Amino acid sequence: MKHEITGKPGTEAVVLSAGLGGAAAFWAPQRAALEEHFQVIAFDQRGTGRNAAPLPEGYTIGHMADDVVEVLDAARIERAHFLGHALGGLVGLELARRHPSRLARFVPVNAWAKVERHSERCFDIRIGILKSQGPAAYVAAQPLFLHTAPYMAAHYEKLDAEIAHGTAHFQGEANLLKRIGALRAFDARADLATITAPTLVAASRDDLLVPWTASQALVEGLPNARLWITETGGHAFTVEQPEPFNAVLIDFLLER
Template sequence: MPAAERDGAAIHYESHGAGPPILFSAGMGGSGGFWAPQVEELSRTHQVILYDHVGTGRSGRGAPPRDLAGMADDMAAVLDALGLESAHLVGHAIGGIVGAEFALRHPARTRSLTVVNGWARADDYLRRCFEVRQGILASQGPRAYVRAQPIFLFPPQWIAEHTAHLEEDEAKILAHFPGAELMNHRIGMFLGFDGRATLGAIRAPTLIAISQDDALVPAYLGRALAALIPGAVVREVAHGAHAFTAVTPSVFNAMLREFLDTI
C-alpha cells in the first residue's frame, strides 16, 4: 500500500479505477476500509481513493495527534502523492467535517463536497452518546468499546443478521485500534467543532446525505448543517442508520453518482 508523507507521518492510501477522482474520508475509526462497499461499483467510472487518518489503521502510528487543519492538509498530501490537482470529497461524520475544512482551506482543489451523517455543531444529545462511548473505553477498554460500536452505527436487525461479519470486523479494528489517548483526542476535537461562522464560505457543490434513523447523529443535525452551506443539496434515506453507506451501499452509491453527474 503506497503512502504520502507529511509532517513526519506516512499516510497510507489506495487507489482503484480510473476517471474523475473521489477522495473518501472515514469517520471516527479513521480507516479507509469503511468505504469498501463503495469501491467496486464506483471505481467503474471514477478513481476511488481511500486513506487511513494519521494515527489510525496503517497511517502514522505514534505521530502527534493532528488538529482539524492538519487532517485537511493530510488529504491534500494524498492528492499530491497521486499527482492530482483536485478531487470530489466524500466524508462520513467526522470525515465530513475534515472534508469541509479541506473545502475551506483548498477551495481550488475541491470539485465537490459530500457529507454523510455529519454536523455543524454537536448538541447535548450527540455529546451524551460520545460520553457513553468514552465511558466504556475508560472503564472496560478497547475490546468493549469496539464491541459496543455497532449499536451506534447500524440498525438493530442488521446487527442481528450480520454477527459473523461484525465479529470479523471487530478483530480487524482491535488489531489497528489507535489507543484511548488518541481516540479521546479525536472525540474531543470533533465535539468541540463549531462551523456556524465558517461553513457559509464553502463554494463547492455540496451534498448532505442523511439517514433518518441515525441514532448517533440525528437527522436534524444534518439538516442544520445543510442550512449553513450555500446551495447544499439534501438527500435523506429512511433506513440504514449512521453507517447506511455500508447497510444499503447501492442506495448511497446511486445517490452519490446522481449528485456527481450534475456537476
C-alpha cells in the same frame, strides 16, 4: 501518508474519508460503483490503520484536512471530489475552508457543522466504556452506535469478525481521545455561507449517534447544497443499504 489509488486512470478523482474509526475499509460498499467512473483515493487517517502513529497534542480537524492535501499532492491531483462520513465530513468542511480550490463536489454523510449535545452524550458513554472496560469493550459496543438492530441480528457473525479485527487493530486510547477532542472542538457554522462547492448532504432518519437534523442544518447553511435522506440504515446506512445511496452519489458526482 500511505494511500491507494484505484479506478479509472485519467478520470476525475474522489477522495474517501472515513469517520472516527479512520479506516478506508469503511467505504468498501461504495468502491466498485465509484471505480467504474472515477479514480478513487483511499487512505487510513493519520493515527489509524496503515498510517498508525502517535498523534500530537492539540490535534485538530485542520491537521486532518492538511493530510488530505498531502495525499492529493502526492497523487499529483489538483482538485477532487470528496466523500466523508461523520468526522470525515468535518474534514471535507475544513478542506473547503482552508483549500477551496482543491475541492470539486462534496458529499458529507451523517456529518455536522458543530457537534450536537446528543452526540456529545454518546461520545461520553463510549469514552466511559473505554476507560472503565478497555478497548475490547469499546470496540464491541461500537456497532450499537453504527447499525440498526435488524442489521446487527442478521449479520451477527460478520460483526463478530469486525469486532475481533477492530480490537486487534485498535488505534489506541490516546489517539482516539485526541480524535474525539478534535471533532468536539470543530465549529464551522460561521463559515458555511462561504463554502460554495456543490454539496450533497446525506443522512439517515434513524441514526442513533448523529441526529439527521444536523444534516438539515448543514443544508440550510451551505449555499449550494441539497439534502438526501434515507428512512433507515442507521449511522452506517452506506454499509447497511448501499445501493440507493450509491446511485444518488454517482449521479451527483457526474452532474455537469
